[in-house]
Amino acid sequence: MSLIEVRQLWKRYGDTVVLEKLNLNVEAGEFCTLVGTSGCGKTTFLRMLLGDEQPSSGELLMDGKPMPREPGPERGIVFQRYSVFPHLSVLRNVMLGPELQQSRFLGRTWGAGRKAIREAAEHILTQVGLQHVLHKYPSELSGGMQQRLAIAQALIMKPRVLLLDEPFGALDPGIRADMHELVLRLWEENHLTVFMVTHDLKEGFSLGTRLLVFDKVRLDPQVPGAYGATITFDLPIGRRDTDTLSRVTRSVQATGQFLSEKTVKGAV
Amino acid sequence: MRLMNLRPQRPLAVLLALLPFIALLLLYMTASDARLAENPNDKLLPSMQSMVDAVQRLAFEEDRRSGEYIFWSDTAASLQRLLIGIGISASMALLAGVLLGTLPLARAVAGPVVAVVSMVPPLAILPILFIVFGLGELSKVVLIVIGTAPVMIRDMTQRVLDLPPEQAIKLQTLGGSSWHLMLRVVLPQVLPRLLSVIRLCLGSAWLFLIAAEAIAATEGLGYRIFLVRRYLSMDVILPYVLWITLLAWVMDLGLRKTSQLMFPWFHAGQERNA
Structure with a gap:
């Protein structure tokens, strides 16, 4: 049995679909990095793992049991800011x-x-x-x-699962490299399962055992919120050649550009 | 150098701060002298000497009728009312603020009531207080509480809500309960904020105190001022006003210093703005 199982998960806010038809199995001990452009639901997914948000439909299981509906000690979190007292x-x-x-x-x-x-x-x-x-x-x-x-x-x-929500987004590049080293070391020493959200595709490619790319497959120019994002690439550690990186980058950037244009137009 | 970049250094800054006070004092003394030169019995702007005499009489000589030192018994009576009133208000604000700010259910029940009650003009219900609680100490304290508590509760609730929501989530991932959130995260973080809310409300607390004493009291700083007003005794009124101002200023300063001493982490990011 996988540690985390996601089956046909959807997340909607009103008419806006954030995530659609999400399916995923994550074993204990994996280090997953979640990448994608803003508005593609990677942080929403992390918050569902945390228990802070609930799926609109579908199943999110931990050890075969539904995820508790509130945060708990078995899932640790590090936010970009405000994580300490x-x-x-x-x-x-x-x-x-x-x-x-x-x-x-x-x-x-x-x-x-x-x-x-x-x-x-x-x-x-x-x-x-x-x-x-x-x-x-x-x-x-x-x-x-x-x-x-x-x-x-x-x-x-x-914690059984450590969730990192863009933990190094506000740090300088040099310090970020130190932090990558630290996180990898702690992950090995403590046998953790890690989910890390990042904006930085390169960071996603270099860190961890598994890369999950959140992206929109279908784009509706009239109603940008009609279709949600799902996992378009699920790459294990071996598949990290520059060719794949540029393919993922192109796809993610296209969605990002589409979304930012639509949002600007929508705002006007 | 641009004007906005000119910052006064220590000795100059003190001098600049004292300057308006000295100017006000000089202005008063000139005006007083001018009026007294025209009419030695003028009561509007008494000389420094007559004010010193008045303070000497009230503060350092026993009152022939009651055997009390009027100035000090007035001060004690007023401070007692003020401190009890503020103390009750602050306790209510802390308790209610933490509960309302932390628990959405509590906010749903009590939020609108507090918002409406804080709009009631306290002085308008002063007669009700006198009727219900009599003319004694209780009605004066109650006026201060009614005047300051709702505003303080709203302010404290908002300050709890201003804490980053990440903290509540983090606490849950540390295995904490709602009670833990209030006790270990919210309460210690809003204590310095409570002190600043008290500082902001001290002004209105004095206002309500003086108003209540002016209407019904037998001693107190506000009572004395309104009593001697009948005789145009500016030589008593002015020192009393100065004394009240000094007391309020010392309280404000004391609260600020206490906060800096007890909660260094809270002031760490604010030093530049001070």
Whole structure:
């Protein structure tokens, strides 16, 4: 049985179809990158995996059971921004998850329990390279360090699935390369299943075991919202030659251009 | 250099800040002198000396009738009413703001009521308060609460709603409950915002306090001002107004400093704008 199964999934907002006829099986341990132009439903799909959005029809299963209708500890998330709590220090941010698990009423722990959590948090923070800023607040960290913190915060819960929503979109290219290395290392060391949404096709091609391209197959010039996107390319790690990259790029860019023209016209 | 790029340095900035105060003081003293030179019994712009005398009489000499130091007992009475009123309002705002901002169900039930009630002009229902709660301390405190609480509740609710929705999702992925969200994420983050809401509402709290004291009281800063108004005692009114202003300013400053001391993470991004 696959970890994640998607069967004939549709997502509509009113008359606008975002996703149509989506079918997908993802095994435990895969690293899927989701690419596509804006408005092609890759973030919507991620939010459905998260439990923040529900499918309009079709099935979304985890371990053969319907996905819970709200977020939970088995699915970790890192957003592009606002993933960490500004009022907690780095260490406290990472300790928060286990503390909430152990203390249902106060959400705080003391004594030996706290010490164990603290050690686990320090261990994970060392893994992501933040051992030297344990007592700083997130506002004192750089963008890249904040994202490392967000990843550590998600990892301490030992989630079955780690969801990354354009996690490096706001970072400089150099730092982004470091982060790719970090994420790949953590994925291997912790046996994670990762879904990562990205704008950057190259990033999607270089990272992970599987590339999912979200794109619209049918385009209606009169009603741009009539047809939704689906997965047009599902490429395993071997199929990453430049030829395929340019084919995917062309297809995605054509849709992107179509959508932006339609949206501008629609706005006027 | 362009005007918009000229920033005064420390000693100059202090001097520039003091300048308008000194100008106002000089203006008053000249005007007062001019009027007193024409008519030594003029009461409108009393001299500095007569104001000092009045403060000396009220603050440092026992009142012959009651045996109290009127200035201090007025201050104590007013501050007590104000602090109780603000305290109740702030507690209500914190509690209701966190609940309404966090739970859509609570917002559906109480949101419209709070919005409508906050539109009731508090002074218009002051007579009702006097009828219902009598002329004692209670009606004055209630007026402050009614005047400030609904606005504060709306403001706090909005500030909770302004927190990024990602935080609530993140907390759920950390295994947190609704209660955890309120206790560990929302409450600590809106405490500094509560202090700034209190700062904004202090002005109207003083307004309602003075209004209530002017109408029915036996002591208090507002009561004294409206009492001596009958005798045109500007030598008492002006020091009292200055004293109220000073108290309000110190409270505002105290709240701001407390916030900076207790919530450094909140002010980290704001230092440049201060």
